[in-house]
Amino acid sequence: MSNFFKKKEEKPKPKVAIHSITGCAGCQLVIYFIRDKLLEILGEIDLVSAPMIKGKNQPGPYDICIVEGMVASEQDLEHLKKWREESKILVAWGTCATHGNVPGIKIFEDDEKVENTVYDNKSNLTGKNKPVKPTPIEQHVKVDFSISGCPPAEIEFMRMMQHFLMGMKPRVYNEPVCVECTLNENLCLLDDGKECLGPMIRGGCNALCPNINHPCTGCHGPLEDANIPQVIKLLERNGISKELIKQRLQKYAGLKFEELGTELR
Ligand code: SF4
Ligand code: SF4
Ligand code: SF4
Numbered sequence: 001m002s003n004f005f006k007k008k009e010e011k012p013k014p015k016v017a018i019h020s021i022t023g024c025a026g027c028q029l030v031i032y033f034i035r036d037k038l039l040e041i042l043g044e045i046d047l048v049s050a051p052m053i054k055g056k057n058q059p060g061p062y063d064i065c066i067v068e069g070m071v072a073s074e075q076d077l078e079h080l081k082k083w084r085e086e087s088k089i090l091v092a093w094g095t096c097a098t099h100g101n102v103p104g105i106k107i108f109e110d111d112e113k114v115e116n117t118v119y120d121n122k123s124n125l126t127g128k129n130k131p132v133k134p135t136p137i138e139q140h141v142k143v144d145f146s147i148s149g150c151p152p153a154e155i156e157f158m159r160m161m162q163h164f165l166m167g168m169k170p171r172v173y174n175e176p177v178c179v180e181c182t183l184n185e186n187l188c189l190l191d192d193g194k195e196c197l198g199p200m201i202r203g204g205c206n207a208l209c210p211n212i213n214h215p216c217t218g219c220h221g222p223l224e225d226a227n228i229p230q231v232i233k234l235l236e237r238n239g240i241s242k243e244l245i246k247q248r249l250q251k252y253a254g255l256k257f258e259e260l261g262t263e264l265r
Contacts, residue, residue, distance in 0.1 A: 023069030027094030060086020075128035173204035181207035
């Protein structure tokens with residue numbers, strides 16, 4: 001008998017999970033607030049686990065697991081290791097996941113002092129809640145793709161998912177903010193003596209801040225191959241103090257700060 005009328009076999013949709021450890025949930029919100037294309041993407045995947053928006057969530061295995069946040073407790077570590085074991089592809093989503101970001105500022109202060117300031121009662125900080133040294137997720141598990149940003153831009157999620165769905169390796173934008181800023185024909189804020197970190201920071205945000213005359217404060221973290229000493233010299237020539245540059249880099253890239261060279265110490 002002819003197979004002519006037989007329904008074409010559909011390819012199974014990739015099982016996707018969106019999970020979170022210590023962070024502010026802003027990176028997940030970027031995904032859920034994508035306007036035009038979110039439903040289109042959801043039609044192409046099987047979103048099996050997304051505790052922020054779904055009541056019923058499945059454990060792995062996952063084809064793709066997107067993780068927001070950084071490791072700050074024993075429980076974070078336990079979850080992260082489990083998701084890694086359950087996932088073919090693990091994505092570090094956002095600057096907390098890739099660099100440690102704001103929660104990582106803790107390493108610049110005395111642990112005891114921070115905990116006394118934050119918690120009235122420290123008796124709960126035991127077992128799974130026990131704090132561990134704040135760390136980006138790649139320090140604990142293998143990460144397949146890292147997309148920084150506090151939060152990352154929605155276009156970065158769309159681009160990543162499109163590449164995954166086409167069976168391609170996602171191409172992570174890896175140019176400084178200055179590239180998109182120049183393409184947008186902005187006047188350079190450094191010429192006005194403003195403290196823009198764009199030359200050393202990974203773009204992908206379409207120069208969101210300089211577009212509105214606000215200096216880039218570095219929320220995507222430094223580029224892997226940024227020539228940080230040279231950029232610092234350039235910024236200093238423009239009257240920007242080393243102390244300010246240091247504060248900005250500590251805020252978003254604090255946990256990688258030690259790797260950023262001795263120039264800022
Ligand atoms: S990277 Fe920024 S937006 Fe994302 S979870 Fe961390 S603090 Fe929130
Ligand atoms: S304004 Fe900032 S991001 Fe734009 S070109 Fe100047 S330094 Fe680069
Ligand atoms: S311009 Fe800089 S601070 Fe603003 S969103 Fe882009 S990377 Fe973040």
